[in-house]
Amino acid sequence: MAKVLVVYHSKTGNTEKMAQLVADGAEAAGADVKLRTPDDTTLEDLQEADAILLGSPTYYGHSAAAMRALLERSVRLHGKLEGKVGGAFSSSHNIGGGNETTVLDLIHALLIHGMIVQGFADGDHYGPVSIGAPDERVSEQARRFGEKNARLAAKLTGS
Amino acid sequence: MAKVLVVYHSKTGNTEKMAQLVADGAEAAGADVKLRTPDDTTLEDLQEADAILLGSPTYYGHSAAAMRALLERSVRLHGKLEGKVGGAFSSSHNIGGGNETTVLDLIHALLIHGMIVQGFADGDHYGPVSIGAPDERVSEQARRFGEKNARLAAKLTGS
Amino acid sequence: MAKVLVVYHSKTGNTEKMAQLVADGAEAAGADVKLRTPDDTTLEDLQEADAILLGSPTYYGHSAAAMRALLERSVRLHGKLEGKVGGAFSSSHNIGGGNETTVLDLIHALLIHGMIVQGFADGDHYGPVSIGAPDERVSEQARRFGEKNARLAAKLTGS
Amino acid sequence: MAKVLVVYHSKTGNTEKMAQLVADGAEAAGADVKLRTPDDTTLEDLQEADAILLGSPTYYGHSAAAMRALLERSVRLHGKLEGKVGGAFSSSHNIGGGNETTVLDLIHALLIHGMIVQGFADGDHYGPVSIGAPDERVSEQARRFGEKNARLAAKLTGS
Numbered sequence: 111m112a113k114v115l116v117v118y119h120s121k122t123g124n125t126e127k128m129a130q131l132v133a134d135g136a137e138a139a140g141a142d143v144k145l146r147t148p149d150d151t152t153l154e155d156l157q158e159a160d161a162i163l164l165g166s167p168t169y170y171g172h173s174a175a176a177m178r179a180l181l182e183r184s185v186r187l188h189g190k191l192e193g194k195v196g197g198a199f200s201s202s203h204n205i206g207g208g209n210e211t212t213v214l215d216l217i218h219a220l221l222i223h224g225m226i227v228q229g230f231a232d233g234d235h236y237g238p239v240s241i242g243a244p245d246e247r248v249s250e251q252a253r254r255f256g257e258k259n260a261r262l263a264a265k266l267t268g269s
Numbered sequence: 270m271a272k273v274l275v276v277y278h279s280k281t282g283n284t285e286k287m288a289q290l291v292a293d294g295a296e297a298a299g300a301d302v303k304l305r306t307p308d309d310t311t312l313e314d315l316q317e318a319d320a321i322l323l324g325s326p327t328y329y330g331h332s333a334a335a336m337r338a339l340l341e342r343s344v345r346l347h348g349k350l351e352g353k354v355g356g357a358f359s360s361s362h363n364i365g366g367g368n369e370t371t372v373l374d375l376i377h378a379l380l381i382h383g384m385i386v387q388g389f390a391d392g393d394h395y396g397p398v399s400i401g402a403p404d405e406r407v408s409e410q411a412r413r414f415g416e417k418n419a420r421l422a423a424k425l426t427g428s
Numbered sequence: 429m430a431k432v433l434v435v436y437h438s439k440t441g442n443t444e445k446m447a448q449l450v451a452d453g454a455e456a457a458g459a460d461v462k463l464r465t466p467d468d469t470t471l472e473d474l475q476e477a478d479a480i481l482l483g484s485p486t487y488y489g490h491s492a493a494a495m496r497a498l499l500e501r502s503v504r505l506h507g508k509l510e511g512k513v514g515g516a517f518s519s520s521h522n523i524g525g526g527n528e529t530t531v532l533d534l535i536h537a538l539l540i541h542g543m544i545v546q547g548f549a550d551g552d553h554y555g556p557v558s559i560g561a562p563d564e565r566v567s568e569q570a571r572r573f574g575e576k577n578a579r580l581a582a583k584l585t586g587s
Numbered sequence: 588m589a590k591v592l593v594v595y596h597s598k599t600g601n602t603e604k605m606a607q608l609v610a611d612g613a614e615a616a617g618a619d620v621k622l623r624t625p626d627d628t629t630l631e632d633l634q635e636a637d638a639i640l641l642g643s644p645t646y647y648g649h650s651a652a653a654m655r656a657l658l659e660r661s662v663r664l665h666g667k668l669e670g671k672v673g674g675a676f677s678s679s680h681n682i683g684g685g686n687e688t689t690v691l692d693l694i695h696a697l698l699i700h701g702m703i704v705q706g707f708a709d710g711d712h713y714g715p716v717s718i719g720a721p722d723e724r725v726s727e728q729a730r731r732f733g734e735k736n737a738r739l740a741a742k743l744t745g746s
Contacts, residue, residue: 169499169500169503170499170500170502170503170536170537170540170541171394171536171537171539171540172490172496172499172533172536172537174500175493175496175497175499175500178490178493178496179493181487181488181490182487182488182492182493184488185487185488188708189708189709191708192708193705208369208394208395208536208540209369210367210368210369210370211369211370211373211536214370214691214695215490215533218488218489218490218526218529218691218712218713219488219489219490220706221489221704221705221706221707221712221713222488222489222526222706222708222712222713223488223706223708224705224706224707224708224709225705225706226703226704226705226706226739227698227703227704227705227706228670228698228701228702228703228704229697229698229699229700229701229702229703229704230698230701231665231666231668231669231699231700231701232666232701235330235367235695235698235699235701236367236695236698236699262703265742265743266742266743328658328659328662329658329659329661329662329695329696329699329700330695330696330698330699331649331655331658331692331695331696333659334652334655334656334659337649337652337655338652340646340647340649341646341647341651341652343647344646344647347549348549348550350549351549352546367695367699370695373532373536374649374692377532377553377554377647377648377649377685377688378647378648378649379547380545380546380547380548380553380554380648381547381549381553381554381647381648381685382547382549382647383546383547383548383549383550383553384546384547385544385545385546385547385580386539386544386545386546386547387511387539387542387543387544387545388538388539388540388541388542388543388544388545389539389542390506390507390509390510390540390541390542391507391542394536394539394540394542395536395539421544424583424584425583425584489712526687526712526713527687528685528686528687528688529687529688529691532688553648553685554685
């Protein structure tokens, strides 16, 4: 059973809703799922997980400072997250409002940890993006995102 | 009177419609506007312009090869476009389908030429993005984009 | 006389050295320069400046959380920084260690504020990058970066 | 035995040298390796591979038009490359000369194909970057890059 950690920061509740949908998808794929905010996430949580999925609102084309603070704390684990699965998702106000750069912002940090990131041929390619509250399209993508990452983690850990 | 060059590549006609709206906006701001496809654009066109605005569909998170081919030809002008105004816009199928990375792809090339790029506090921040055919929201942004870049070019050239 | 604000975060002193060189370059171009850390920077400092130049070490492919915290505070000024000049620089350990994505990370935030960013045809295209302490190559680029941005700000403000 | 396809475009020979080192690393990990230029790469080559590793010089912050032309042809395989391993490397003239954005440019296209990309905790995080001809540091990274991607492909295909 793959261990999936979903870490989200949310102000309006939109990213939280997405995080819940991601968690649902991962559970549907048989994963053991933890849902956390960045402040509640310990370095041990990060180390124990087989997959780490990060969600943040888009603030000025990038993830929230709370999420960046977790990523800075995570530097102490340098090299220890290598080979784990990583992914990112975001909610935003505008279509061209920086949501893709936010997802990529988080993906860059995961790659720098030596993690493994998968893209999506259909839908939002780098990770789910919601404009405002998640609608039907986004909900389906968020669930599928959780599911696919849980499956990849299970495959890589042989569980 | 600032000289504005709008170069677009279009397959379905959506980017072409955006290019026309951008040109309209630039003309409304008093600019002398040329509308070109990448293949029809000469190095002289690039050198004569005070502002160069590039539009491309999103193909796999990036601009069309036709546009990249123009950018490669433009390398011969290295240093000679410095200080000109640059901007980019894109049309795409999906919200998270790589449209922002396409606009940024083009902006990077413009910055590497030493050009000057302005962002937008409202709407699509890096440049106009259309999902499918340009709707009312996108049309207004495309016009405003043409207008603001024409104004900036006029200011910088003292015209 | 253009007002240039240089904001830097530094741990090892390398980014601070770069910031001093950037400030020197801006002063050589006749600007009135303020040098600040993110924590010491008030929203008034941002509003008063004609050019805002941000420097941060590369932490995992992105700017320091202290810098992101300033950018989050700056959201209250949304729309009020439009038309100002912006730029970014970074110091890093590795050549491919995320220094360009850090500079672009900051440039994205500046563009989202509606600011105006210029690239460089020669040297480091998006903004100065130092691997470790600034050497002769980087020192020259940092000074030129300060100078060019100060000149652009003077031109745009008519000062 | 994992099948690794290394596609490179080279003008000065530097990217070609990197490609050879990447191929050596993949072979050392037991992979069956093909080395191709973009023009010589068929859609069948792409479909047969378990891992696709792309190398390009940095032209204005992005990959060569020859590589983009291959990526455009590859759109016909949309969805059929999902789950394969992908990676990218680049050679460049300048430290801040756009080499990271070139590597990320290629990684974005691979993610949009639904491919799986791994980062590196040590050295060049997104993929190997050479300033000029590959030196000892780069050679070691290029070999390790080939090796790690071959291992990941073997793990995912159960070979």
